[in-house]
Amino acid sequence: MNETADKSNDNPEKEIVIVIRKMHKWYGQFHVLKDINLNVERGEKIVICGPSGSGKSTLIRCINRLEEHQDGEIIVDGTELTNDLKNVELVRREVGMVFQHFNLFPHLTVLDNCTLAPIWVRKEPREEAEATAMEYLERVKIPDQANKFPGQLSGGQQQRVAIARSLCMKPRVMLFDEPTSALDPEMIKEVLDVMIELANVGMTMLCVTHEMGFAKTVADRVIFMDEGEIIEQNKPHDFFDSPQHDRTKLFLSQILNH
Amino acid sequence: MEQAAYKPGEHPDLPPPSDTVGPIAWVRANLLSSPTNIVLTVLSIWFLYEIIPATLDWAFLDAAFTGESRDECRAKAGGACWAFIGERFNLFTYGFYPADERWRIDLAFVLLCVALLPVLWDRCPLRKYGLYFACAFPFVAGWLLLGGFGLTPVDTDEFGGFMLTLVIGITGITFSLPIGIILALGRQSDMLIVRVFSIWFIEFFRGVPLITLLFVASTMLNYFLPTGTTFDLLLRVLIMVTLFASAYMAEVIRGGLQALPRGQYEAADSMGLKYWTSMRLIILPQALKISIPGIVNTFIGLYKDTTLVIIIGLLDPLGVGRSSLADTKWTGLSNEMYLFVAIFFFISCFGMSRYSLYLEKKLATGHER
Ligand SMILES: Nc1ncnc2c1ncn2[C@@H]1O[C@H](COP(=O)(O)OP(=O)(O)OP(=O)(O)O)[C@@H](O)[C@H]1O
Ligand SMILES: [Mg+2]
Numbered sequence: 070m071n072e073t074a075d076k077s078n079d080n081p082e083k084e085i086v087i088v089i090r091k092m093h094k095w096y097g098q099f100h101v102l103k104d105i106n107l108n109v110e111r112g113e114k115i116v117i118c119g120p121s122g123s124g125k126s127t128l129i130r131c132i133n134r135l136e137e138h139q140d141g142e143i144i145v146d147g148t149e150l151t152n153d154l155k156n157v158e159l160v161r162r163e164v165g166m167v168f169q170h171f172n173l174f175p176h177l178t179v180l181d182n183c184t185l186a187p188i189w190v191r192k193e194p195r196e197e198a199e200a201t202a203m204e205y206l207e208r209v210k211i212p213d214q215a216n217k218f219p220g221q222l223s224g225g226q227q228q229r230v231a232i233a234r235s236l237c238m239k240p241r242v243m244l245f246d247e248p249t250s251a252l253d254p255e256m257i258k259e260v261l262d263v264m265i266e267l268a269n270v271g272m273t274m275l276c277v278t279h280e281m282g283f284a285k286t287v288a289d290r291v292i293f294m295d296e297g298e299i300i301e302q303n304k305p306h307d308f309f310d311s312p313q314h315d316r317t318k319l320f321l322s323q324i325l326n327h
Numbered sequence: 328m329e330q331a332a333y334k335p336g337e338h339p340d341l342p343p344p345s346d347t348v349g350p351i352a353w354v355r356a357n358l359l360s361s362p363t364n365i366v367l368t369v370l371s372i373w374f375l376y377e378i379i380p381a382t383l384d385w386a387f388l389d390a391a392f393t394g395e396s397r398d399e400c401r402a403k404a405g406g407a408c409w410a411f412i413g414e415r416f417n418l419f420t421y422g423f424y425p426a427d428e429r430w431r432i433d434l435a436f437v438l439l440c441v442a443l444l445p446v447l448w449d450r451c452p453l454r455k456y457g458l459y460f461a462c463a464f465p466f467v468a469g470w471l472l473l474g475g476f477g478l479t480p481v482d483t484d485e486f487g488g489f490m491l492t493l494v495i496g497i498t499g500i501t502f503s504l505p506i507g508i509i510l511a512l513g514r515q516s517d518m519l520i521v522r523v524f525s526i527w528f529i530e531f532f533r534g535v536p537l538i539t540l541l542f543v544a545s546t547m548l549n550y551f552l553p554t555g556t557t558f559d560l561l562l563r564v565l566i567m568v569t570l571f572a573s574a575y576m577a578e579v580i581r582g583g584l585q586a587l588p589r590g591q592y593e594a595a596d597s598m599g600l601k602y603w604t605s606m607r608l609i610i611l612p613q614a615l616k617i618s619i620p621g622i623v624n625t626f627i628g629l630y631k632d633t634t635l636v637i638i639i640g641l642l643d644p645l646g647v648g649r650s651s652l653a654d655t656k657w658t659g660l661s662n663e664m665y666l667f668v669a670i671f672f673f674i675s676c677f678g679m680s681r682y683s684l685y686l687e688k689k690l691a692t693g694h695e696r
Contacts, residue, residue: 133597135596135597157600158599161596161599164597165597170590171586171590172588172591172594173594175692176612176613176616185598186598186600189608190599190600220692235598238599306563
């Protein structure tokens with residue numbers, strides 16, 4: 070994480086990590102993503118919001134090819150996502166993902182959850198992988214749970230393990246799909262704190278979330294999607310204070326006047 | 328009414344009221360909790376009272392343990408004639424395996440136990456080497472039983488009895504699990520050909536009675552094979568039994584695969600794990616764990632189905648028993664024979680069933696979400 074931090078955000082020559090160009094996706098006949106164009110710079114923090122069913126999850130799942138797009142191109146860190154499995158594996162090594170329902174492996178201990186991919190994908194020796202895992206577990210403040218099974222942890226703890234597990238692969242990009250929506254209110258903060266800390270050390274993050282407070286404090290850019298299109302994107306300040314589009318205004322009024 | 332209360336935070340741990348623990352409380356809670364329960368308890372006691380003494384009498388107190396024939400038994404006692412089983416014990420165990428070579432079966436059985444230990448017990452000392460041995464065991468056992476390479480060859484016609492049951496049962500169990508796993512994964516594959524093949528394979532073998540397959544193995548294959556080729560009957564039976572059980576196994580495991588949340592597959596994919604790695608480390612351990620009851624169920628079914636080979640003339644314990652009953656010295660002792668065979672099967676199957684419970688408990692890792 071430190072090496073990414075050195076590439077400071079003030080660098081004028083911004084490096085582009087993710088390029089999405091004229092990307093379309095269909096589920097059968099259903100046109101779920103329409104003409105998506107998006108460039109993500111290294112270290113940029115993007116929050117994606119929009120009504121339910123607007124295609125937010127589908128969009129970020131296309132970035133690590135959990136979903137396949139049918140038209141246009143997605144290039145992650147110089148690798149284009151095609152049917153070539155080699156490319157897909159290459160991209161997945163560099164892109165970590167955190168899910169709404171954590172998706173920890175219940176039959177493995179927390180530590181084994183964290184070391185599995187480093188050992189089997191990055192071929193790290195076990196001791197090294199365990200050392201790294203403990204480091205990240207400390208960072209998410211649960212090193213004492215390392216030998217428990219996920220089923221024995223609270224939701225907030227599980228989600229922090231899931232974040233640590235992704236970080237153990239030393240990814241260049243982190244994707245979050247509503248990481249706090251399955252959590253009880255008192256646990257949301259502990260997860261958001263970890264995410265904020267991650268943002269502060271310069272991780273490139275794409276985050277689908279309804280936590281507008283998080284968007285305001287952390288995001289460099291907020292993207293609003295509706296019906297498969299990117300309707301509007303702006304700096305959080307402008308996005309929340311002077312939305313341009315009617316649909317954005319409607320959406321904001323609905324979630325803010327709750 | 329206010330009793331001497333404790334200050335908040337100072338309440339000690341008290342023992343539970345004495346009428347809620349102990350044997351009397353247990354009887355009251357489990358046997359006499361309601362009128363229906365009382366009736367059931369009384370009926371059960373009456374039933375046991377009727378059954379147990381009579382059975383004990385027949386099987387032990389009034390039984391004859393020695394004798395040369397049924398008539399001798401009957402002269403001694405009115406109950407069971409275990410002398411029959413005693414005289415035929417070797418036949419039941421070894422079939423017609425040559426008497427001088429039976430030590431090979433004994434040795435194979437001992438080695439089987441040695442091989443099973445590290446497979447079934449994960450804290451067995453030197454487990455790694457034990458597992459290597461377990462992998463080598465089928466070849467060692469094959470060599471011991473069939474002979475060759477320095478041992479007198481024994482024809483598979485001479486296999487029989489419990490030894491035959493174990494040969495078929497263990498071969499079927501050992502091979503049906505991996506084949507079933509492959510078929511279950513194949514059925515979910517993205518590759519059309521693999522998927523179609525798996526589906527047809529499974530549906531064919533599930534859709535046909537085992538007896539039919541055994542008949543096919545014993546007679547019809549001769550038509551398909553080039554004339555002059557000999558293809559051991561036992562081997563054909565082993566193949567059929569294994570494929571039959573594999574089809575069931577595949578469906579049981581598919582159930583386990585489908586019970587896994589999609590998130591598990593997605594998490595594995597998103598980390599960049601290769602297909603076989605994620606199957607081996609993430610998907611299968613969980614799917615197999617869920618499927619343990621079904622898998623053991625299939626094992627037990629297969630094990631008991633081995634008795635069907637009697638139909639195509641192989642002498643499993645029931646076959647041995649029936650041919651023994653045909654001996655005029657021992658006619659009419661079918662109760663003893665069937666009870667004896669039943670006990671053998673019950674011990675094996677009950678053992679498998681208990682082991683599966685133990686395994687389920689051991690693999691539980693806290694409440695799953
Ligand atoms: N596997 C699928 N097959 C068919 N349609 C799908 C599939 N997955 C999602 N959809 C549809 O695609 C649309 C977009 O789904 P997506 O999950 O991306 O929405 P979302 O913006 O993440 O919504 P939410 O806020 O509820 O998570 C929805 O209308 C959904 O019904
Ligand atoms: Mg979603």
